[in-house]
Amino acid sequence: GAGVSQSPRYKVAKRGQDVALRCDPISGHVSLFWYQQALGQGPEFLTYFQNEAQLDKSGLPSDRFFAERPEGSVSTLKIQRTQQEDSAVYLCASRGGGRNQPQHFGDGTRLSIL
Amino acid sequence: GESVGLHLPTLSVQEGDNSIINCAYSNSASDYFIWYKQESGKGPQFIIDIRSNMDKRQGQRVTVLLNKTVKHLSLQIAATQPGDSAVYFCAENPGGSNYKLTFGKGTLLTVNP
Numbered sequence: 001g002a003g004v005s006q007s008p009r010y011k012v013a014k015r016g017q018d019v020a021l022r023c024d025p026i027s028g029h030v031s032l033f034w035y036q037q038a039l040g041q042g043p044e045f046l047t048y049f050q051n052e053a054q055l056d057k058s059g060l061p062s063d064r065f066f067a068e069r070p071e072g073s074v075s076t077l078k079i080q081r082t083q084q085e086d087s088a089v090y091l092c093a094s095r096g097g098g099r100n101q102p103q104h105f106g107d108g109t110r111l112s113i114l
Numbered sequence: 115g116e117s118v119g120l121h122l123p124t125l126s127v128q129e130g131d132n133s134i135i136n137c138a139y140s141n142s143a144s145d146y147f148i149w150y151k152q153e154s155g156k157g158p159q160f161i162i163d164i165r166s167n168m169d170k171r172q173g174q175r176v177t178v179l180l181n182k183t184v185k186h187l188s189l190q191i192a193a194t195q196p197g198d199s200a201v202y203f204c205a206e207n208p209g210g211s212n213y214k215l216t217f218g219k220g221t222l223l224t225v226n227p
Contacts, residue, residue, distance in 0.1 A: 004157070006157075031213060033213065033215075040219075040220075041219060041220075042203050042205070042217030042218055042219055042220055043158065043203075043215075043217050044217070045214045045215065045216075048213045048214070055213075056213065056214070091157055091158070093157075095213075100145070100146045100163075100165055100207070102148055102160045102163050103148075103160075103215060104160060105150075105157035105158045105159070105160075106157050107155070107156050107157045108156075108157050
């Protein structure tokens, strides 16, 4: 596929469980972004990678959120000890060029915490 | 904090009409703007972008206008089709940042056949 791929598409977890969300960016894209989208809202920035380096994680809501991209391609967003307020759609985007190039999004993972 | 916002949360048009979706931004340092279309259950889909050194940019059936004087951005869709029904977001790169996009709340466009 040519686009950004995210899995799983849906995830239901009980409060307190850990979850891991995967993102496969567009092949060759250096930049990778994670966003959180609440119902009826626009996406909000979580974190940014350039290759394997996490250059900004200022948007992560708490230290329960952790993201990695060890080989500069696939990325995983992990949430530990999930809480109900973590319920949202988690979107991944990648960008191939410089700063004034569009980010291309996957279809997201819808996370529901019971 | 500074943010991107939208004037109209919903817009309903007849098929074949032209649509105009508006967006106000408050960060005068923003130098890059993007419009995204998001259908239910899908991620934002890139439509068109514009840099701050431009006032207008055209794509296929879409035009983006940028008025830096009043910090206003608009998306015009010509001959709107039912398939254009979706939520439309404007997003800005707030200058000085190499990566972050700040999104507005979105406008729901409904096209009536």
